[in-house]
Amino acid sequence: MNRIYYPLTQAALAALLLSMLAPAALADRFTEADLERWAQEYMAVVDRGEKLFHGGLENENTVSCDQCHPDAANTHPETYPKFQQQLGKVAVLGEMVNWCIENPLESDPLALDDPRMVALQAYIHEQRRLVPLVPGKH
């Protein structure tokens, strides 16, 4: 992380003294550098998701998500949760991802908090960015 040190002026010295009385990090404060790092962390997971989506799941039959969903199109993440009529209940996106993994990919479902499931969903959402949320829409 890049930190810039300035010569200690009187005002800065006062601030430093004050900050020594306060907790080390302020919960509601973040810097441009923080924002950049968090975006990088997110994009790293998106990139992992992109690889998993394009054959990275190593399912035996080799069928991959992008074969039916190029650029994750036709996944409609903005519509979840919704009544998934084929399941007869309201489902989240991850349940439909698992449906695809179990059926066309003929593989075992992932836990909903499995890092691979998180990555797949990060990629799917990223490809659909800026589309307004319409939960429940079929």
Next chain:
Amino acid sequence: MSQMNRRRFLRTGGAVLAAGSLPFSLVELAFGQSGPEDFTFAFISDSHITHIKGDRFVRNWDRGMIQAVAEANLLSPRPDFIFYGGDIAQLGTPEEIDHGLEILSGLRGDVHHVMGEHDYYLDLGEHWRKRIGPDHYSFDHKGVHFVVLNSILTWDEWTHRKWDTPMQRMKEMARLDNPDGSPFMVGDSQREWLRKDLSNISKSTPIVVMSHSPLQKIYRGWNFWTEDAEQVQELLKPFDKVTVLYGHVHQIQYNQIGNISFHAAMATAWPWPYPKTFVQEASHLPKLTVEMNRADPFFERDGTGWQFINMHTGDVDVHYALPDNENRVVAFNEQQDQPVDTLYQEESNRIPPQDHY
């Protein structure tokens, strides 16, 4: 076909379609009285046969092809021949091409093949040509001139890049949404061949061109696109009546550009989204197209299918045979001088499943 017969054909077709399942035997009623130059052919495409290992192949894609073959065999009267629109294989291996051809060998009738990118980019079409024959050719049938093009070539700099293995090249091109892919093209030498091939054909002869990729530009990012499409269209312009039939896009598309009608084939394997559903990029689906129904993935064959083509007086009617869904008919409308969906073309006739987003 006379107007009377045509109307009866459409009506009979509609009644049968409403009854669902295999509507093919009754087609004979309509075709029985058609003129000598009228004929039909079947059009099957994009099976993407996928080898797992040993004697195992992906069941789902096998089943799509097997079903299309079985249904096409029920056509009565028999179609004059069958076109296979390319992408018989997923990764172009001899195992996949041979397995696909074995399934297709169950077809009653001669098959003419089109090269797809999945058949080509492993060995640059060597095994395909060995088993099937040339990748571009033409023939005449009952007064119609048929031309088959290999439209999935690309720049030599991409094809002959220093790949680690031929399979690496194949996999790069097999990925539809690959930003490192390369646009399809017919190329200079094949266009020159086409120019010569057409030079002896009378301008009043109906022309049917078969290609794998659309010879029109819809969305470059997924190669719903042929880079030199306009140059090919230019060669086809002098003719009264031209129809381009293509695969690759796994969905219903149709269009009219000047004298040229365009129709796409459904895949037997799986449907593809319309490019507009990838919202980060602009795309240009022909405005004329009434989109296929959104597929229900829980019905394995929904969103897949094959076509039978009615050729009458040089015009093409495409009958989409859609398992687990209502069949569709996109027919050339002489008044409007363009193909139209015989049921859904009017805005007010569209149904919610045709809304893709």
